[in-house]
Amino acid sequence: MSEIIAYKSGLSAKYCQIKFNDGNRVLISIAQTGIKILKLKWGGLIPSENIFEISTAELFSDNYKFARKRLTERSLAFDMLDVFKEILLRTDSLESARRELNAIFIE
Numbered sequence: 001m002s003e004i005i006a007y008k009s010g011l012s013a014k015y016c017q018i019k020f021n022d023g024n025r026v027l028i029s030i031a032q033t034g035i036k037i038l039k040l041k042w043g044g045l046i047p048s049e050n051i052f053e054i055s056t057a058e059l060f061s062d063n064y065k066f067a068r069k070r071l072t073e074r075s076l077a078f079d080m081l082d083v084f085k086e087i088l089l090r091t092d093s094l095e096s097a098r099r100e101l102n103a104i105f106i107e
Contacts, residue, residue: 002089005044009081016085017044024094026051030081035059037084037101039094051094052101070104 005025006017014030017040025040027047034055038047058064075086087104091097 002092004085004089007085009079014079014081016081018085018088019044020091020093020097022093022095026088026094026097028081028084028088030079030084032056035080035084037088037097051098052105054105064105066107067105074104 002018002020004016005019006015008015016028017025018028019025025044027036027038027040027044029036029038034053036050037052039049039051040046041048054064059068071083071087075083077083077086087100088097091100
């Protein structure tokens with residue numbers, strides 16, 4: 001199973017680093033402006049690829065009502081960091097994480 005390497009949910013920062021069974025790592029970063037999920041390299045030190053990004057305005061627009069419903073079906077967590085953390089922890093590889101995000105956000 002995937003594991004949490006780092007987690008912080010405070011007023012100044014919200015992020016979670018997850019290591020998948022395939023050895024890949026991602027960083028979930030939550031800001032007031034939006035959500036980013038980045039692939040990390042070099043032991044989780046350097047972002048190398050943007051896996052997913054959505055602005056807060058987009059996520060809560062009518063265009064993504066279907067995605068919010070799918071997110072709620074997968075996690076009842078209150079905080080968006082915890083929602084994405086729970087979803088990605090259930091995946092075992094970077095590729096399966098991509099498939100899961102596509103299943104949620106592509107209509």
